[in-house]
Amino acid sequence: MASKIYSPAQVLLHWLSAAFILWALVMGFSVMLLDVTPGFKATIAGLNVSLSILFIPVFALRTWLRLGHVRRYGHRPGEQVAGVIHNVIYAVTALVLLTGVLMMDRPIQVFDWLTLPQPILDPEWDHRFHTLHAGCNVLLGLLVALHVLAVVKHEAVGKPVLRRMLVTR
């Protein structure tokens, strides 16, 4: 099997995206579910909104690279399923980003550098998109868990997939 499935840029962007998405999922659900102070919640929300906006061009670049350099999945059912799941991860990530922007009930503050206008002023629609954002995040969390379990399973049965996502092979 060809070893260079992903370009170095794709590998780099995979780990950058993985780090950000895991952080945003864990911190987002933590402040939602745990009993934290309003100040801490606002700090994390502000940081995550800023980082999420910066992540949008990173995700766009990553998607563009995948479209231009689609990894060839084999014909075996397992490989086909992996291909579909990877595409679903991209689609759900895009939905999380879109619903995140649309749910904003205040201007979008990117650190102290940039303020974008609130996209939807109707509080009822903001609330609907917040519900969608939470739902898409649950789905993304489940997909990521499945994804990591699949990597562990493949490694455990002697199919080295992790090295595909390393720059040095």
Ligand code: HEM
């Ligand atoms: C991959 C990107 C993202 C991930 C993984 C993510 C994850 C989460 C999670 C897990 C929550 C907690 C559940 C909830 O309250 O709905 C949350 C809440 C939130 N997200 Fe996102 N999000 C992302 C992108 C965005 C974007 C692009 C924005 C807006 C620019 C945004 C704005 C918010 C806001 C305002 C909250 C509610 C915070 C609060 O008031 O407690 N998110 N996000």
Ligand code: HEM
């Ligand atoms: C620490 C956790 C993670 C590990 C160990 C991991 C590992 C891997 C590996 C080994 C591959 C190559 C699979 C193959 O082609 O056979 C891969 C691909 C992929 N991973 Fe992860 N990953 C992790 C986290 C994430 C997260 C958080 C996301 C995003 C939500 C993600 C999204 C993807 C996608 C979409 C692909 C398909 C390749 C592409 O971008 O075109 N991964 N991952």
